[in-house]
Amino acid sequence: MKHPVDVHVGKRVRHRRWMVGMTQQQLAEKVGIKFQQIQKYETGMNRVSASRLWDIAAALSVPVSFFFEGLESKPDADTEGALPGDILADKEALELVRSYYAIPDNQRRRLFELARVLSDVA
Secondary structure (H helix, E strand, C coil), X not given: CCCHHHHHHHXXXXXXXHHCCCCHHHHHHHHCCCHHHHHHHHHCCCCCCHXXXXXXXXXXXXXXXXXXXXXXXXXXXXXXXXXCXXXXXXXXXXXXXXHHHHCCHHHHHHHHHXXXXXXXXX
């Protein structure tokens, strides 16, 4: 049975790997393991040892604590109209965030203001 912490850590590994544009194969090579093991970590099927998590954090340029962020603040139940607890697990949302930060600062600020106005109307 998968432990919720292992699933959470795996999702955070996948999230960060995707955000930096790295494939499972590339991460596996940096860490010195096979890509199938990365797949198992990302699904929570296998637990990540402390030393392996340290290596993964270094390869993805984040502190080890990154993988545990959000564990204490998990909502007990979703409320209608609320965002899902793991919105960044959605590939479309991640792609939107990556695209957003690729926009030059001045244009990005204007887009942010537009999105804010549109969301207030909805």
